[in-house]
Amino acid sequence: MKTSLKYIILLFLFTFCQILPQGNAIYLNLSLRFQDITKTSQYRMIGLPGDIDLPLARFMTGTPNKDWTAFYDDGEGMYTAWTSTSSGNFYYKPGQAYWVISKYPIIVDSLEANAVTLQNDSAYSIPLKPGWNMITSPFIEPVNYEYVRQLNNIPDNLYYFRDGRFYTYSLSMEPYLGYYLYNRFNLQSLKIPHPGKKIPQQKISGIDHNFISISLIKGADTLSTLILGLSENASNGIDELDQFMPPGSFCDGVIYSENLNTAKQNKLAADFRPYPVNSAGNFKLNFNGSISESKVVFDFSDNTETNYFYISRGSSYEPVYDQLTIESDFYFSSGTLNILAGTKEQIESQKALNAVPDFRLEQNYPNPFNPSTTIDFALTKSGQTKLQVFDIKGALVKTLLDRFLDSGPHEILFDAENLASGIYYYRLTNNSRILTKKMALLR
16 A cells, blocks of 8 residues: 555656646747848847846847847837847846847757746746736747636737737747737736646637727738727726737737727727617727728628628718728828717718817816816818817927817817826817817816
8 A cells, every 4th residue: 555655646746747847947949030120020029938037139149239129118118229238128037028130040049948937826927017018938838828818817818920910819828929918907927827737718708799800901911900899798998808909110000999088008909889889989990000002801790780880981971891891091091090880870860960060179078177087079171180288387288189180079088197286278279270278187
């Protein structure tokens, strides 16, 4: 009996160590080559697995900022470049990724490193900061990303970048690849389960909403994809059905929805609104990048009801149908495109409201406010439009928008979180016409 018990214990320990390796040696191998380093679309986001603390410059060849460049993201879409003074911030550590581009190949050849040490829950935690994070897997084997979501109880998708395009809904975290992840819940860290750990699959409820997929295509390449939808579980603001659009500075083109019901992170790769709709809802689509010779293709889900989505251009409303293809340079000539969602009757009602609006600037609501308020306005003519906020001395405090807008009603949320109590003025400028109103911020 003692011999059998000893055998069982040894077998258990052997199996346990196979599933949860801690401190074992691993060997890193990476070969990455770039084509035309003058093109921003050639940037790659990469990281290294293992328990490492190695300078990025160790793996680069040539002169910095001439033969190679590296960036990291501060979480707000702002990039810091590698310099001799900032080089101390550019170290490959577990879970940390960087943007890189190089005239010469990046080669990691059988570099020995220690595997990361796992926690009691068979996972390794990588640090997170608020906003966008550039992350990589600490493991040398792929990790099922659905397990990551379940372990951390987060709804957010993982984004990776290749050839000037963002790819969403990555099913796994591959070693050496870098990813964007938005930290909407301000987590201090993200648990990455060991590839050998199996997490019970949660039951996923059926889709109860209508949605369409909108793809930005140039030649044979899909540069960006946007999801617009209606759901019983959605709200007008940001909810767990919505997905944020990562910073697109290195993309050839990005299409996204702008949700003006939130003052902060409002660029969405998936935008869901309440269903059923009480009135026609407006999705404002925006485009970044070169629209020359590109097109937009609409793809309906299997359960999307017809006559629910319409393209709005001024006073005209065109129904969206499955596989509808439009030319980007025509429909996005102003930089934006409005999609209305609702029944045919609701669309007709909205059309009547938008027919020939007065040029007006409404009183903000609520007023007084703390810390945010909504400003409604309407434009008689399409054109370059500014909405700016000034303090009582006439000094510019904030520019809420400065871009081309179509005629019709608009609204925008003003967040005064960092401003002191007092009287402020907001001014609307459109085609040389100006309207100004007063509002009060009370802390």
